[in-house]
Amino acid sequence: MVVPSATTPARQETVVAAAPPAAAASGVVGGGGGVTIATVDMSAERGAVARQVATACAAHGFFRCVGHGVPAAAPVAARLDAATAAFFAMAPAEKQRAGPASPLGYGCRSIGFNGDVGELEYLLLHANPAAVAHRARTIDAMDPSRFSEICLHISASEYCSGVMQRSISAIVNEYIEAMKKLACEILDLLGEGLGLKDPRYFSKLTTNADSDCLLRINHYPPSCNIHKLDHDDQCNIKSLVSTKASNGGNLMAGGRIGFGEHSDPQILSLLRANDVEGLQVFVPDHEGKEMWVQVPSDPSAIFVNVGDVLQALTNGRLISIRHRVIATACRPRLSTIYFASPPLHARISALPETITASSPRRYRSFTWAEYKTTMYSLRLSHSRLELFKIDDDDSDNASEGKA
């Protein structure tokens, strides 16, 4: 097993902006340095969509998905946005009743268990109705009229009055259902595009009754107000992290780290955000030189990224993209990410059709539970999949598929 010595690879800090979505032509958004971000229109002809999804996941592990049926204006998305914006507008002590993130629940600034911090607060929920109901109990128990009041105060959303009639857990669950369906559709298209023997192999892993899917809702406060916000008070975590970061620290690439560099560990992530930019992806330009690319905001799109498990299942044919959020805006960024994941007991092993003489087995097999345990023991930026790589010395195992 190869153990990388450095947890965070040295990165050049050139950040280029991709062209705004309106400039997208023939399926790609052109960026600086010849970088392109693929756009896939789900309403196009199925065979073409399947090929585009497979090409985008193999090229960068990332694409902008449109025509997917869950735009920001759809009731299911608008209701969730209204409810979560109202939640984040509550007083710190009230929000903390849904925390601390362990790792599920309300978290503020602290990400994971190993000292990673970002200028954000979040709700991380298990995408299983019983777990959502359990976590949402404290939120649902709050005075409904007060909650709607906060909602109306911060946005003119017509969905505010309905927010508490439905309860947070009902709103979250209906959104999860929509994302589950979309993730399943994209994974089936991917299976078709890759020409898998069982094109539904990936989606079946994520729709199993025991699947470990998650929903994360991130709220990044306006970065230019961060001094005034007294984020330590917001988070009530003075004793856990250095206060240096809130005094203007945690700076990088012209902004503050909202969510540090990482790859998502799961199978597939579906990200929807408001019109505030911040997401950056690490992709190669046409000469193979990697750079950070600022993803133009697009509230009507869903950004799809390949996770580590999908990279392992396809023997590295699909790429688990590294990404981060750098906060520079004077308005809050609100993002919602659905992580399609396998069950804890699922064994992750490269599919036979992805192993060839020229591309032998790259990773030893592991269970999702084992991968999660490894992940929780490491910093956010760690290239965890490297720990499961098969050494050249183990090539006999690899070719015999014993790994």
Ligand SMILES: O=C(O)CCC(=O)C(=O)O
């Ligand atoms: O909030 C975002 O836009 C991205 C956050 C992210 O990458 C994550 O939660 O895994």
Ligand SMILES: [Fe+2]
């Ligand atoms: Fe992520």
